[in-house]
Structures are given as C-alpha cells and as structure tokens.
Amino acid sequence: xxxxxxxxxxxxxxxxxxxxxxxxxxxxxxxxxxxxxxxxxxxxxxxxxxxxxxxxxxxxxxxxxxxxxxxxxxxxxxxxxxxxxxxxxxxxxxxxxxxxxxxxxxxxxxxxxxxxxxxxxxxxxxxxxxxxxxxxxxxxxxxxxxxxxxxxxxxxxxxxxxxxxxxxxxxxxxxxxxxxxxxxxxxxxxxxxxxxxxxxxxxxxxxxxxxxxxxxxxxxxxxxxxxxxxxxxxxxxxxxxxxxxxxxxxxxxxxxxxxxxxxxxxxxxxxxxxxxxxxxxxxxxxxxxxxxxxxxxxxxxxxxxxxxxxxxxxxxxxxxxxxxxxxxxxxxxx
Numbered sequence: 001x002x003x004x005x006x007x008x009x010x011x012x013x014x015x016x017x018x019x020x021x022x023x024x025x026x027x028x029x030x031x032x033x034x035x036x037x038x039x040x041x042x043x044x045x046x047x048x049x050x051x052x053x054x055x056x057x058x059x060x061x062x063x064x065x066x067x068x069x070x071x072x073x074x075x076x077x078x079x080x081x082x083x084x085x086x087x088x089x090x091x092x093x094x095x096x097x098x099x100x101x102x103x104x105x106x107x108x109x110x111x112x113x114x115x116x117x118x119x120x121x122x123x124x125x126x127x128x129x130x131x132x133x134x135x136x137x138x139x140x141x142x143x144x145x146x147x148x149x150x151x152x153x154x155x156x157x158x159x160x161x162x163x164x165x166x167x168x169x170x171x172x173x174x175x176x177x178x179x180x181x182x183x184x185x186x187x188x189x190x191x192x193x194x195x196x197x198x199x200x201x202x203x204x205x206x207x208x209x210x211x212x213x214x215x216x217x218x219x220x221x222x223x224x225x226x227x228x229x230x231x232x233x234x235x236x237x238x239x240x241x242x243x244x245x246x247x248x249x250x251x252x253x254x255x256x257x258x259x260x261x262x263x264x265x266x267x268x269x270x271x272x273x274x275x276x277x278x279x280x281x282x283x284x285x286x287x288x289x290x291x292x293x294x295x296x297x298x299x300x301x302x303x304x305x306x307x308x309x310x311x312x313x314x315x316x317x318x319x320x321x322x323x324x325x326x327x328x329x330x331x332x333x334x
Contacts, residue, residue, distance in 0.1 A: 002322030054078030106265030269294025280308025
C-alpha cells in the first residue's frame with residue numbers, strides 16, 4: 001500500500017511537509033492500529049549493557065524533538081534516537097532545506113539542527129508511555145563558537161541524562177558551520193573526555209557514542225579509534241551524511257539547484273559499510289558499532305551486521321521503502 005498509494009501522494013508534497021503529515025497521521029487513533037506491530041522476542045539483543053527489543057532502530061534527525069517515540073515504537077522499531085538536540089531552540093537553516101533525489105533513492109538535507117531546545121525535548125520525553133530504548137543525539141547551537149562547544153554538549157548531557165538511555169555526540173553534521181572541525185583529534189579528545197568525566201561521576205553512567213562522518217580518510221579513522229581507546233566511550237555510530245556527490249544518477253543541473261547539504265540514502269551504502277568493516281576489524285571488535293547509511297532492504301541490514309555492526313539504523317530507506325521495510329528486515333534476521 002505504501003509504494004502504490006501512500007508514497008506517490010506523500011512525494012507530491014515537500015519532503016518536510018510530508019514528514020510531519022505522515023507522523024501526525026500515525027498518531028491518529030483511527031489510523032495507528034493498522035500499522036501497529038509487535039517486535040519478535042527472539043530479536044532482542046544486549047548492547048552497551050542495554051537490552052534492545054531488536055537490532056533495528058530509527059536514526060537521529062527523524063524525531064528531532066522526541067514527539068513521536070510512542071508511535072515509532074508501535075511501528076516496531078527496537079530503539080529510537082532523538083535529536084539532534086541543542087541547549088537553545090533554533091529554527092535551523094532557511095527552507096527549503098530537505099530534498100529528494102528519487103533517481104538515486106536519496107535525500108539531501110541542510111536542516112541545521114532545527115529543534116525546540118533541550119527543555120522542550122525533556123518535557124516531551126516525560127510524556128512518553130512506551131518502554132523503548134531512546135538515544136539522545138546532542139549538538140551545539142549555531143551561535144556557539146567551537147572553543148565553547150563543550151559547554152553546549154554538557155548542558156544537553158546533564159538535562160537529558162535522566163530521560164534517555166544512551167548519548168550520541170554529533171560533531172559530523174555538515175550543516176552547522178565549522179562543526180566538523182570538532183572531529184579533529186585534539187578538540188574531539190577534549191570534548192569526549194569532558195563528557196566522559198562527567199558521566200563517570202554519575203551513580204550509574206550511561207553509554208556515550210560518537211557519530212562520525214563518512215568522509216573521513218583512513219588516518220582520521222585511526223585517530224577516531226585512538227580517541228575511543230583513550231576516552232573509553234561506549235562505541236561509534238557510522239555514519240552521518242556525506243558531502244560527496246559522485247556516481248549519482250541525478251543530473252549536475254538538478255544537484256546545483258538543490259545546493260549544499262548532507263547526502264543520505266542508497267548512494268551512501270557501500271561507503272558506510274566499508275567504514276563499519278574497517279573500524280570493526282582494526283579494533284578487533286573492541287567496542288560496539290551502530291551501522292547507518294544506505295540501508296534500504298533486509299539484505300542491506302544483514303550485510304551491515306555481518307560487516308561488524310552490533311545494531312543498525314534506518315532513515316532515508318524508511319522514507320523510500322515505508323513501514324514494510326521493518327517487517328522485511330525482521331523476517332531476514334529471524
């Protein structure tokens with residue numbers, strides 16, 4: 001039904017408008033029961049000391065403000081990552097800022113960490129009813145200079161601590177000016193060590209993960225492994241969106257019209273998979289990795305797990321393939 005009826009209708013709308021319309025519909029008590037699914041108990045998995053209902057989660061960026069956790073749990077996801085959350089509310093970049101590339105089964109976004117701010121997100125988290133693992137993806141406000149970025153991450157960490165199960169440090173989005181400079185070894189080591197020090201003061205510390213860009217070279221990936229070893233953060237998420245535009249079916253003219261932003265979806269699949277495999281093999285499986293990027297089928301999900309991911313996340317694949325993708329992945333994994 002999604003491919004033949006719902007998707008053609010939604011794709012007539014702007015991507016952002018379609019996103020909110022679809023999620024509002026899934027919270028409608030007359031519509032929601034038709035999409036409700038039970039996660040097979042056999043797929044439960046313990047990672048980072050947490051029990052995930054399944055290894056399939058929804059990536060950050062979809063539910064930025066923790067508005068739809070219950071509805072997403074009802075769809076059958078094993079976990080949901082909210083955010084990216086910043087201390088202060090921010091509008092993000094001017095619209096339009098989300099674009100479809102149907103020929104490539106891809107999206108380009110330059111959202112710019114649009115969110116309601118950490119205080120509003122906490123209130124939404126307090127209202128959720130479903131017992132599902134929730135990750136908190138945290139970032140800095142656009143107006144915060146990089147040298148003070150650690151303060152923004154600390155604010156989000158402290159305010160979200162009692163309401164999420166794990167944290168993700170996002171320094172890899174291409175849509176906040178100079179954010180990716182925080183991926184350089186020294187500033188990243190300082191940021192993660194600062195967060196981990198605060199974490200270890202807690203009665204029960206929570207897993208902290210780092211989300212990395214797919215555009216890092218091998219030396220940079222080796223630096224990431226060294227930083228993980230030094231800080232002993234719980235794991236990595238590979239990968240965020242890419243700024244690369246090679247080997248696309250979409251024409252150069254169309255790409256120029258869209259402009260800057262991070263590319264997600266099918267073109268990212270091989271690059272994201274290769275990075276997961278490299279990190280897993282080079283570290284000898286020393287820590288768990290969440291694999292994300294270009295997962296559009298059950299086979300893609302299984303391949304990412306085979307490459308060394310402990311868990312996988314979808315976003316763009318979910319937009320293009322619909323809720324049926326969840327069932328297909330679970331059938332394959334069973």
